[in-house]
Amino acid sequence: MRRKLTRNIIADRSLKTARSGIRVMVDRSVGLRDLVHLEIGEPNFPTPDHIVQAGKKALDEEWTHYTANRGHIDLRKSLARKLEEENGIEADPEREIMVTAGAMQAISLAILVTVNPGEEVIVPNPGYESFSRQVTFAGGKPVSARLREESDGFKIKPDELEEKITSRTKAIVLNTPGNPTGNVITKQELEEIADIARRRELLIFADEIYEKIVFGDAKHCSIASFPGMKERTVSIMGLSKTYAMTGWRLGYAAAPKQIVDEMNKIQEFYVTCATSISQRAAIAALDGPQDAVRAMVKEYEGRRDFLCEELRKIEGISCIRPDGAFYVFPDISRFGLKCEELANLLLDKGKVVTTPGTAFGSYGEGHLRLSLATSMEDLKVGVERMKEVLSEVHSTRRA
Numbered sequence: 001m002r003r004k005l006t007r008n009i010i011a012d013r014s015l016k017t018a019r020s021g022i023r024v025m026v027d028r029s030v031g032l033r034d035l036v037h038l039e040i041g042e043p044n045f046p047t048p049d050h051i052v053q054a055g056k057k058a059l060d061e062e063w064t065h066y067t068a069n070r071g072h073i074d075l076r077k078s079l080a081r082k083l084e085e086e087n088g089i090e091a092d093p094e095r096e097i098m099v100t101a102g103a104m105q106a107i108s109l110a111i112l113v114t115v116n117p118g119e120e121v122i123v124p125n126p127g128y129e130s131f132s133r134q135v136t137f138a139g140g141k142p143v144s145a146r147l148r149e150e151s152d153g154f155k156i157k158p159d160e161l162e163e164k165i166t167s168r169t170k171a172i173v174l175n176t177p178g179n180p181t182g183n184v185i186t187k188q189e190l191e192e193i194a195d196i197a198r199r200r201e202l203l204i205f206a207d208e209i210y211e212k213i214v215f216g217d218a219k220h221c222s223i224a225s226f227p228g229m230k231e232r233t234v235s236i237m238g239l240s241k242t243y244a245m246t247g248w249r250l251g252y253a254a255a256p257k258q259i260v261d262e263m264n265k266i267q268e269f270y271v272t273c274a275t276s277i278s279q280r281a282a283i284a285a286l287d288g289p290q291d292a293v294r295a296m297v298k299e300y301e302g303r304r305d306f307l308c309e310e311l312r313k314i315e316g317i318s319c320i321r322p323d324g325a326f327y328v329f330p331d332i333s334r335f336g337l338k339c340e341e342l343a344n345l346l347l348d349k350g351k352v353v354t355t356p357g358t359a360f361g362s363y364g365e366g367h368l369r370l371s372l373a374t375s376m377e378d379l380k381v382g383v384e385r386m387k388e389v390l391s392e393v394h395s396t397r398r399a
Contacts, residue, residue: 017133021359025343029353036382038370039353041179041327043244045299048292051243054284058277067273070264071099071252075279078286083254087211088225089235091254098260099282100267101274103209103238103251108134109270110205110234110253111171113262115140119170121205124156125361126329128179128207132361140170146363147181149331153320154181158192165196171203172196174223177210180360180369181329182304182322184214187221194226204233209251210325212242212293215301218323224254231256241326242293243285248278300326303372303379310383314390326372329357333366335393343368345393350385 008015025039046052070076076093083089083097091097100106107130115121117139123131125144132142143164147154161172174193176185185193197204204223211220224233238251251274253263267273304322311319311330319330332342339356346352357364372379
């Protein structure tokens with residue numbers, strides 16, 4: 001007879017962590033048929049062929065063993081070239097660049113090696129849910145910086161940001177282009193934030209995973225390129241979104257040597273190194289033709305224009321046009337339902353899978369995140385189904 005455990009075997013840090021709101025909706029949809037998926041931020045394009053071929057070549061040439069913890073040196077040299085030419089960041093490939101198993105791991109490592117228990121990290125809200133989770137895992141305290149749609153277009157206001165800073169504040173998380181809002185922080189706005197970081201001696205965790213996905217006249221700018229910012233910034237980037245390489249799990253960070261050395265040390269105890277085969281493919285992605293990237297961005301822009309226009313035709317929805325990333329974050333508060341209720345209604349009655357805004361923080365209430373990383377055909381079907389369901393909601397409210 002087995003003896004029942006009388007003590008809790010699960011650590012508090014796990015028990016106190018909420019599940020991913022995105023994955024909740026994914027799991028709810030499992031087994032259902034005829035769905036339109038607008039919840040996942042995964043490009044529906046194939047990985048460009050020259051990158052795939054580089055991965056196959058790596059297998060044939062037996063690049064199937066451990067690499068240095070911080071990644072192949074020739075990949076880090078390619079990253080150093082890219083960072084200098086495209087981001088204005090001069091980073092030593094030997095000492096200041098770290099290759100990770102996806103950008104999410106880079107975020108995790110950066111926070112783990114810099115944030116002490118009790119220290120505060122300012123995070124965007126609504127913002128990518130991993131930021132606050134990773135701060136909590138490290139024993140730190142996430143502090144929300146509210147992003148307002150109506151007055152700021154989901155931008156961090158420097159004066160409000162400074163009001164959040166206390167003697168315990170260690171760092172600020174910046175995400176531009178942003179998930180879930182698609183906001184792009186301008187150079188002028190970044191300069192104001194950089195001034196705050198320098199004056200208050202704060203670190204910046206700059207998540208730039210969507211750096212190449214910007215539309216119209218919007219320009220991406222890296223805060224580490226500003227005077228006095230490289231030494232206090234961890235620039236976090238990756239290949240998943242830009243090159244449709246989500247399953248290849250390749251990210252990287254550029255940071256001061258002291259931080260990279262510590263990240264490298266912890267990497268050994270997590271995954272040892274990023275996948276060797278993916279690292280060879282990443283060199284081809286960085287050094288090869290970029291036509292496929294431009295084509296994907298153009299397609300995302302067309303999808304954005306279509307979806308925003310169609311959403312604005314639905315009574316009760318307002319929607320600002322995002323400048324980057326591949327999400328739309330419409331305001332659905334006029335329907336009188338919590339965003340989770342509306343997301344579940346759209347799934348159950350309309351067979352459209354969306355993500356409630358609260359998956360990205362408390363200030364995401366009243367919104368849904370819709371992903372543009374799907375086909376135009378699915379967007380057309382999805383928005384028509386949304387119109388039908390939301391029309392019924394309006395009729396019910398009037399009755």
